[in-house]
Amino acid sequence: MLDVYSGQDLAFTLRERESLGLKGLLPPAIRSQELQVKTVIETIRAAKDQLSKYLYLRDLQDYNERLFYRVLCLYTEELMPIVYTPVVGEACIKFSHIYKRPRGLYITVHDAGHIHSILSNWPEKNVKAICVTDGERILGLGDLGANGMGIPIGKLSLYTALAGVPPYLTVPITIDVGTNNETFLNDPYYIGLKQKRVRGPQYDDLLDEFMEAVVKKWGRSCLIQFEDFANANAFRLLEKYKNNFCTFNDDIQGTASVAVAGIICSARLTGMKLSQNKFLFLGAGEAAIGIADFIVMAMKEEGLSEEEALERIYMIDSRGLITVDRPAGGVEGHKIRFAKAVEHCKELENVIDMLKPTALIGVSAQHKSFNETVLKKMASYNKRPLIFALSNPTSKAECTAEEAYTCTEGRCVFASGSPFDPVTINGQTFHPGQGNNAYIFPGVALAVMACNVHHIPDETFLVAAKALADLVSKEHIAQGRVYPPLQQIREVCLQVAAKVAQYFFVESLATLRPEPEDKLLFMRGKQYNCVYDQVCNNNYV
Structure with a gap:
């Protein structure tokens, strides 16, 4: 019975309780x-x-x-x-x-x-x-x-x-x-x-x-x-x-977008352009393929050909390094374009020794697969190795923030899929970045809904990734972050939505007319208000 009027519960005023017939059905206190x-x-x-x-x-x-x-x-x-x-x-x-x-x-x-x-x-x-x-x-x-x-x-x-x-x-x-x-x-x-x-x-x-x-x-x-x-x-x-x-897959496109945002931002810590990196993925499922495809897209914007971009991306699946004519087989579907004509290796440590990657991306759901040996090898080959342990939940993470920073003497650029506490190494405190899809998909969704979009190109998520990377301040970078702090995520999502909306109108994907001049103000006007005494927004066509 209380479901009928539980929208405010004890916050109903005395007058509201009288007019709605709630007197006696609620305790006398007003909260x-x-x-x-x-x-x-x-x-x-x-x-x-x-x-x-x-x-x-x-x-x-x-x-x-x-x-x-x-x-x-x-x-x-x-x-x-x-x-x-x-x-x-x-x-x-x-x-x-x-x-x-x-x-x-x-x-x-x-x-x-x-x-x-x-x-x-x-x-x-x-x-x-x-x-x-x-x-x-x-x-x-x-x-x-x-x-x-x-x-x-x-x-x-x-x-x-x-x-x-x-x-x-x-x-x-x-x-x-x-x-x-x-x-x-x-x-x-x-x-x-x-x-x-x-x-x-x-x-x-x-x-x-x-x-x-x-x-x-x-x-x-x-x-x-x-x-x-x-x-x-x-x-x-x-x-x-x-x-x-009007559809997207968050595990493919959302994960890729947030990961690429962190990689783009990492350039401010490593001094290397995205296209100068060599990426090694542990895992070759939908998240890995999605991230790799977006990295290729971003590298092409930096001037590389698709072939040159693909040459900088390697993947390991359950059968080892994905190579052309791999003895273990299993190279099919979306994996084929990432197969390389190199010696086949199965163990991650051996692959690192052979390839000397600058970035190690974990999307394998293999807990502790980035062990001490793996992390120290990455640190030995790179001044600032990228270590992204993106698997969720925490029990599936390839390593913890503490393990990554400790084994690399605080030199790695770290991001994870699940949250980790700050880590102090040699008197310096690092705030690990959480590559959470929540930085991307809510803002993209808000823009899609507000602009009445009928289909969502892949480029939408590269636009969102760049918008997210741009929101990482100098202060955040100094703390080792490649994402804004989570306490800022509501404003981040709004800013991402505004940038994506701008893209939709530029590319004639938005069917809403007329085009709003101030995209940020437009997005803000579409937001739900959860405060009791303010009207919930419903101005969607």
């Missing part, structure tokens, strides 16, 4: 939103573990959305790791056991032919953005099936908290085609389909129907963000849909 925020953050800090904090915030999001976002906006750096990675990983593993109430839409393989009617069940009529997963590759945790719903819920929470996207314009969606996770198939509490994953034409037809149903229901400018699909599907679905739908 301002500021006091409510204080009680929330104190409760979170008193919680016994991280999952308890996650559950408390999820409950708050359900019963008082504006207070949830107000707290998240004011304590972004503290709460982001709880709302999203790394804690969301644990929440997804246990999602069926902690499930309380529905949020988002579940579409199963058995709903083929009826997807439009399912979308019509969503209560909001003006949906502008969707985050969708099929749960097959959740973070570095593997196939979590329907439990993967925690990811689109978390991603869209960051749309609002960081870029100000109105939450009522967004929908988290899970496409449930089964799971190959035996633990879940044998779990009586599992909330998804208890069957092996459907693949092939039946899977493709379901996705085609889903994409067309979204356009039919909410229009061609409705943003569809793909999240945590397995490599085999992620690349081909992006290629299939990106020119005809």
Whole structure:
């Protein structure tokens, strides 16, 4: 019953309680939103573990959305790791056991032919953005099936908290085609389909129907963000849909954008242009390929040919260095263009000795794979080696910030996917940069939604990467940072959105008319307001 009027809870004034018929249904105390925020953050800090904090915030999001976002906006750096990675990983593993109430839409393989009617069940009529997963590759945790719903819920929470996207314009969606996770198939509490994953034409037809149903229901400018699909599907679905739908894949394009932003910014620490580096990737999945493709794009802007740029990028997968005619095989698909005519090596240490790379990029989800030997080798060959341990969650990180700085005597330029505390080496304190996709995808989404874009070219994410790199100040660089501090991320996302919007209008991708003169002011005018006594923005066409 309280759901009807819980939008402000104890903040309702006496007059509001009388006019809304709430007298007696609430305690007599009146709490301002500021006091409510204080009680929330104190409760979170008193919680016994991280999952308890996650559950408390999820409950708050359900019963008082504006207070949830107000707290998240004011304590972004503290709460982001709880709302999203790394804690969301644990929440997804246990999602069926902690499930309380529905949020988002579940579409199963058995709903083929009826997807439009399912979308019509969503209560909001003006949906502008969707985050969708099929749960097959959740973070570095593997196939979590329907439990993967925690990811689109978390991603869209960051749309609002960081870029100000109105939450009522967004929908988290899970496409449930089964799971190959035996633990879940044998779990009586599992909330998804208890069957092996459907693949092939039946899977493709379901996705085609889903994409067309979204356009039919909410229009061609409705943003569809793909999240945590397995490599085999992620690349081909992006290629299939990106020119005809308003869509992007954050694991490929968002990860690539934020990583390239850090690499561009690292030039201010190393004194080397991006095109002067030699990159070695540990991992050759969607994140690695996405980053490498964007590095090639950026190198070409610095004057290199595509062939020259490709020659500066090497990759190691589960079978070792990706080489032409590799004895171990497995060089296919998007890996082919990065195969090199060099001696095949399997061990990372040997590859480093052979290639002497300037930058080591970890996207392998192999914990501790950047061991002491690896890090010291990188330091021996480079004055300022780039060490990017980007795998999420923290339990999958290739190394910690402390390990990277210690083994390189504080000389490395370090970035990670998960947050790490500052590290002091020889009296100097380094603030490790977190290459969090949240610097990129919320701002891109805000610009896409505000400008009524119908498709999103790859160049969008290079524009976003450059915008992000430009926001790293001299003071941040002096601290060893290659990203702005997380406490500034809301302003960062707004600035990124403005730069991306400018690109959309220059390239005639925006269908909104007339073109706003001040893009930053325009973006700010599209943002959601989570303060009780101020009107929520709804000026989206």
